[in-house]
Every structure is written in C-alpha cells, then in structure tokens.
Amino acid sequence: MTTDIILEAKNLTKTFGGLMAVDDVSITIKKKIMHAIIGPNGAGKTTLFNLLSGVMPPTNGEVFYKGENITNLPPYKRAHLGIGRSYQITNIFPNLTVLENIRLATQARGGDNFKLFRKADDFQSYIDQAREVIKAVDLAGKEAFLAQNLPHGEKRKLELGIMLACDPELLLFDEPTAGMSSEQVPELIDIINRIVQQHERTAILVEHRMDVVMSISDVITVMNQGRILAEGTPSEIASNSQVQTAYLGDLYGELA
Ligand SMILES: Nc1ncnc2c1ncn2[C@@H]1O[C@H](COP(=O)(O)OP(=O)(O)O)[C@@H](O)[C@H]1O
Numbered sequence: 001m002t003t004d005i006i007l008e009a010k011n012l013t014k015t016f017g018g019l020m021a022v023d024d025v026s027i028t029i030k031k032k033i034m035h036a037i038i039g040p041n042g043a044g045k046t047t048l049f050n051l052l053s054g055v056m057p058p059t060n061g062e063v064f065y066k067g068e069n070i071t072n073l074p075p076y077k078r079a080h081l082g083i084g085r086s087y088q089i090t091n092i093f094p095n096l097t098v099l100e101n102i103r104l105a106t107q108a109r110g111g112d113n114f115k116l117f118r119k120a121d122d123f124q125s126y127i128d129q130a131r132e133v134i135k136a137v138d139l140a141g142k143e144a145f146l147a148q149n150l151p152h153g154e155k156r157k158l159e160l161g162i163m164l165a166c167d168p169e170l171l172l173f174d175e176p177t178a179g180m181s182s183e184q185v186p187e188l189i190d191i192i193n194r195i196v197q198q199h200e201r202t203a204i205l206v207e208h209r210m211d212v213v214m215s216i217s218d219v220i221t222v223m224n225q226g227r228i229l230a231e232g233t234p235s236e237i238a239s240n241s242q243v244q245t246a247y248l249g250d251l252y253g254e255l256a
C-alpha cells in the first residue's frame with residue numbers, strides 16, 4: 001500500500017510529575033509538506049518534538065515513521081532513518097571551524113566516525129559534501145571561521161548545515177529564528193524553504209513569528225495546554241474563532 005504519510009503520532013502523552021506537558025496528542029504529517037506547530041509558551045511544542053525525535057520517551061502513546069513503530073528508538077537511530085532535528089540549544093562545536101563542524105556531520109552519516117583509518121579519497125569526498133552543504137546554507141566563504149566567532153545568525157545557519165549534512169527526509173525545526181533580529185529572519189526562512197523544497201523533504205516547524213508561519217506553512221497545528229486545539233491551512237487557522245480566543249492578543253497582534 002502506498003501512503004503519503006511520513007510520520008504519525010498516536011495518543012502521545014508526556015507527564016512531568018503532575019504536569020501534563022503533552023496530553024493525548026495524535027498528529028499525522030504528510031510527505032513533502034511544511035507543517036507548522038504553533039501555540040503559546042508552555043503549550044508543549046518542544047516536548048512534542050522531544051517525543052518525535054526520541055530525546056525522551058512518551059509516558060503513553062506511539063510514534064510511527066513510514067509505518068514503522070519507532071517509539072522506542074533513540075535519537076541517533078531515528079536520525080539514521082531520516083529524521084533530522086535542530087535544537088533550541090545549539091549542538092555545534094565552538095572551537096572547530098565551520099568546515100570541520102559540517103565535515104564531522106557528513107562523516108557521521110557515512111558511518112565512519114569510529115574508524116581509525118580511512119582512505120584519503122573518502123576523506124576528500126566528505127569535505128566535498130561538506131562544501132555543498134555550506135553553500136546550501138549560505139555560509140560559503142566562512143569555511144575557515146571558528147564556529148564560536150560566527151555572529152548569532154550564522155550560528156543558526158551552521159546548525160541547519162549540521163542537520164542537513166545527515167541528508168534527512170523529515171526535518172524538525174524548533175524555533176529556528178529564535179534570538180534573531182527581524183532583518184535576519186527572511187534569509188534564514190529562504191534557506192529553510194530551499195532545503196525543504198529542493199529535495200522534496202518534509203518539515204515540521206515550531207515558530208512563534210506568525211508572519212513566517214502564515215507565509216511558509218501548508219498545514220498548521222495549534223497546541224494549547226498540551227492538547228491540539230485546531231488544525232488547518234493558514235487561512236483556516238487565521239479565521240478560527242477558537243484559536244483567536246485562545247491567544248489572539250499574543251500571536252495575532254503581529255498579523256494585523
Ligand atoms: N524536562 C522537563 N521537566 C519538567 N517540566 C517540563 C520539562 N520540559 C517541559 N516542561 C514543562 O512542560 C510544559 C510544556 O513545555 P514545552 O514543551 O517546553 O512548551 P513550548 O515549547 O510549547 O513552550 C511547560 O509547563 C514546561 O514547564
């Protein structure tokens with residue numbers, strides 16, 4: 001049976017002590033779609049990402065990737081299946097260069113990270129791949145910069161590059177524009193759009209900037225207090241009165 005579903009979560013729940021961070025969430029992600037998840041602070045978006053990427057186990061429920069039950073797989077195994085994730089907390093090596101950071105990521109994909117001896121031409125091919133990735137995230141010319149010396153906006157590009165180096169089919173972005181000035185946002189969003197569309201990838205995007213969400217999403221899921229409040233196209237969500245009463249002032253103020 002062919003299916004256009006890439007990821008499916010069924011009845012996911014995550015509790016922290018008495019707190020229901022994610023409360024019986026079922027969500028279906030279709031292939032080649034930009035699927036945004038929005039909701040006020042504390043709604044459970046990052047926790048849901050942690051459950052989808054395997055950073056923590058759910059208290060209840062299951063996650064399926066291309067029909068395979070991955071609920072108990074750790075993050076690195078999910079990454080090998082094709083699920084990439086960017087973190088709000090950065091996972092770059094600050095005292096390595098841009099090229100070295102990306103090269104290590106391409107090498108990890110190649111499965112060579114534990115081999116002591118490599119053929120020189122393999123090594124060169126990792127560097128070539130890394131250079132392709134660096135171009136894709138608009139960091140050409142910055143190869144020799146130490147990651148720690150990059151301005152914030154370029155660190156975010158480097159994070160995208162590290163994720164892209166693993167050539168994921170499904171990309172999870174958690175607030176990729178966090179901490180960026182408004183002028184820096186369009187370029188990063190362009191890069192994300194390109195990364196997703198060029199290779200017909202699928203993306204799940206948590207983002208608080210409503211202008212960004214409304215312009216790039218195919219589908220939007222709204223979370224509130226650990227639960228799904230609504231789901232639909234950007235125009236359906238914008239005109240949803242339940243969504244508006246839940247947090248109209250906070251988010252839709254930016255839309256006006
Ligand atoms: N590791 C954790 N331990 C305890 N509580 C947590 C943990 N992670 C998140 N929470 C709580 O779960 C709720 C949802 O948080 P989170 O998923 O980060 O929301 P969002 O990303 O939508 O802002 C919040 O009340 C938060 O304080």
Ligand SMILES: [Mg+2]
Nearest residue numbers: 045046047174
């Ligand atoms: Mg969050």
